[in-house]
Amino acid sequence: xxxxxxxQNPDLAGRLLDEIRATVTRPWALMEVCGGxxxxxxxxxxxxxxxxxxELIHGPGCPVCVTPLEMIDKALxxxxxxxxxxxxxxxxLRVPGTGRDLFQVRGQGGDVRVVYSPLDxxxxxxxxxxxxxxxxxxxFETTAPPNAMTVHQARKRNIRNFSLxxxxxxxPPAIDAIxxxxxxxxxxxxxAGHVCSVxxxxxxxxxxxxxxxxxxxxxxxPLDILxxxxxxxxxxxxxxHTVENAYQRAVTAEGNPAAQAMLSDVFEVAxxxxxxxxxxxxxxxxxxxxxxxxDAEHRFSVEGIDTREPAECRSGEVLxxxxxxxxxxxxxxxxxxRSPLGATMVSSEGACxxxxxxxxxxxxxxxxxxxxxxxxxxGTPSPVTASLEGSPLA
Amino acid sequence: MCLAVPGKxxxxxxxxxxxxxxxxxxxxxxEVCLEYLPDLKPGEYAIVHxxxxxxxxxxxxxxxxxxxxxxxxLLQEEFGDPWEAAEAAGxxxxxxxxxxxxxxx
Numbered sequence: 001x002x003x004x005x006x007x008q009n010p011d012l013a014g015r016l017l018d019e020i021r022a023t024v025t026r027p028w029a030l031m032e033v034c035g036g037x038x039x040x041x042x043x044x045x046x047x048x049x050x051x052x053x054x055e056l057i058h059g060p061g062c063p064v065c066v067t068p069l070e071m072i073d074k075a076l077x078x079x080x081x082x083x084x085x086x087x088x089x090x091x092x093l094r095v096p097g098t099g100r101d102l103f104q105v106r107g108q109g110g111d112v113r114v115v116y117s118p119l120d121x122x123x124x125x126x127x128x129x130x131x132x133x134x135x136x137x138x139x140f141e142t143t144a145p146p147n148a149m150t151v152h153q154a155r156k157r158n159i160r161n162f163s164l165x166x167x168x169x170x171x172p173p174a175i176d177a178i179x180x181x182x183x184x185x186x187x188x189x190x191x192a193g194h195v196c197s198v199x200x201x202x203x204x205x206x207x208x209x210x211x212x213x214x215x216x217x218x219x220x221x222p223l224d225i226l227x228x229x230x231x232x233x234x235x236x237x238x239x240x241h242t243v244e245n246a247y248q249r250a251v252t253a254e255g256n257p258a259a260q261a262m263l264s265d266v267f268e269v270a271x272x273x274x275x276x277x278x279x280x281x282x283x284x285x286x287x288x289x290x291x292x293x294x295d296a297e298h299r300f301s302v303e304g305i306d307t308r309e310p311a312e313c314r315s316g317e318v319l320x321x322x323x324x325x326x327x328x329x330x331x332x333x334x335x336x337x338r339s340p341l342g343a344t345m346v347s348s349e350g351a352c353x354x355x356x357x358x359x360x361x362x363x364x365x366x367x368x369x370x371x372x373x374x375x376x377x378x379g380t381p382s383p384v385t386a387s388l389e390g391s392p393l394a
Numbered sequence: 395m396c397l398a399v400p401g402k403x404x405x406x407x408x409x410x411x412x413x414x415x416x417x418x419x420x421x422x423x424x425e426v427c428l429e430y431l432p433d434l435k436p437g438e439y440a441i442v443h444x445x446x447x448x449x450x451x452x453x454x455x456x457x458x459x460x461x462x463x464x465x466x467x468l469l470q471e472e473f474g475d476p477w478e479a480a481e482a483a484g485x486x487x488x489x490x491x492x493x494x495x496x497x498x499x
Contacts, residue, residue, distance in 0.1 A: 089444070116473075117445025119427060142398060146446040149429055153412065194398045197441060197449040221459065249455040250441055256448055259430045 016226040017049060020233055027053045028236050029185045030229060031178070031321055033171060034192035035062030035349030036220045042354040044222045054233065057185065057321035060174055060274065061192050063139040064091050064347035065319060068273040069309055071167040072097040072343075074302040075136050078165065079110045081300070085128060087121035088136040090114045095343045098308045118150035118164075125154070125162035134296045137164040141195045144168045144285060145259035148266035151287065151294050165296040166286055169272050171195050172203040173283035179211040183322055188232040190218040190225065193247040200255030204243040212241045219247040266291055275343065276309075276316020315342035318351050325355040327363040332356060398443035400456035401426065403436050417442060420460040422473045 032038055038058045041047050047056045060066050076097045079086035086102070093103045093114065106112040111131075115121050118135050125133035137147040147164060154162040171192060178184055191204065196217045204215045214235035218228030227246045235241065245251055263285070272284025287295045312330045317323035325331050325344070335341040337356060344350035355361075401417035406428065408414070413428040417440075424445065428434050431447040439456035440447040451459075 116424065119445055142443050142448070145430060145448070146444045149427065149446065157410065194441070194443065250449055250451060256430055259448065
């Protein structure tokens with residue numbers, strides 16, 4: 001098992017850590033935008049291996065977490081209706097709406113189906129012409145193009161019983177909103193690699209210039225994250241604020257032009273509410289007028305739903321990087337994955353879920369490794385383990 | 395859900411006017427839409443997200459990432475049974491068989 005041996009060799013990752021230690025002279029706060037990066041950081045204890053001057057702040061990059069409660073409640077309402085087949089990705093099943101979740105709707109007789117791809121939902125619509133098939137279209141720039149293509153195909157193939165419940169969000173306006181907040185402490189960004197594999201990096205130089213903040217496009221393997229941190233800190237120490245791509249094996253400057261063209265055709269930029277954060281101007285997509293027939297919100301009357309956020313849930317502050325999950329009073333007590341108050345605890349990419357899964361139960365314990373016996377979904381958490389193969393330093 | 399997994403294209407065909415491929419993700423084989431990477435050929439690798447190929451990847455990077463994902467159990471997270479996962483996480487109703495499965499490869 002050559003690769004696994006290399007992957008578990010901390011000496012190789014140590015070269016990057018040494019460079020970071022040699023570079024840093026004062027405290028810096030960096031935000032990793034992507035929830036996948038957050039999980040990788042906590043799983044491998046990367047934040048604990050970095051020099052104490054570097055703080056990693058977890059950003060709003062979990063698509064399930066930022067979907068507003070109102071939209072979850074609309075999904076639950078539509079999924080409960082007779083004649084509807086409601087399709088979703090699996091990670092939405094246990095996200096709490098006001099009083100219930102999709103898993104419970106299914107248990108109560110709703111026809112909720114989990115699909116791997118939105119095209120699977122379109123196939124279900126084709127096979128069930130007498131039913132209304134609705135797909136829950138959430139996610140960032142990585143997920144929006146597949147959903148756009150699916151609506152485009154529905155129209156092209158005249159599949160009229162297919163509609164999309166749209167709650168798509170865009171990363172750059174969220175970065176802008178975070179930097180504009182008076183409480184913002186973020187001094188550098190590790191940008192979400194897979195978002196950039198679709199959108200390229202064209203939207204970032206203006207943000208870096210406007211807010212004088214380095215933005216480094218970063219993957220989510222341990223070495224990717226260390227390299228992203230290294231480059232960001234190097235810029236900060238030099239007083240620079242440019243956009244760099246530390247994930248060149250998956251990201252090009254232009255991204256995927258075909259996907260961008262389909263996004264522009266099927267969707268139009270719109271204001272979007274982010275759960276716990278509120279409305280961010282131009283931060284999302286809605287179906288453009290040509291495709292309005294396939295908009296589930298137009299097809300079903302779902303206005304006026306009484307949504308109630310649990311008062312004790314502070315996921316909004318967690319999503320903005322203002323609060324670490326284990327600093328919340330409900331964390332691990334009234335809020336657990338079995339009984340979550342908010343999506344950040346139940347989503348596979350949620351920051352609260354990462355802290356719970358890897359047993360970061362107590363606030364204010366930087367430098368403490370997770371115990372070897374900590375239960376995880378897939379084995380024992382390890383310190384940074386990676387191979388330098390493929391690293392720009394190799 | 396934002397996880398995008400590298401896979402190897404096994405074969406390509408046009409179905410319902412759409413360019414599709416059979417893609418191998420370290421042993422799990424799925425149908426993938428190639429409309430956003432129409433030049434992708436059998437034997438090549440790409441990053442795939444929710445059934446769509448989004449960006450080409452060289453073989454070495456793809457192989458390393460797949461082995462990493464397998465080690466970490468991320469492939470199970472991506473391709474495993476979500477109803478079982480939801481039930482294990484504390485759902486009050488037992489999972490039903492066959493509903494989500496009918497569209498899975």
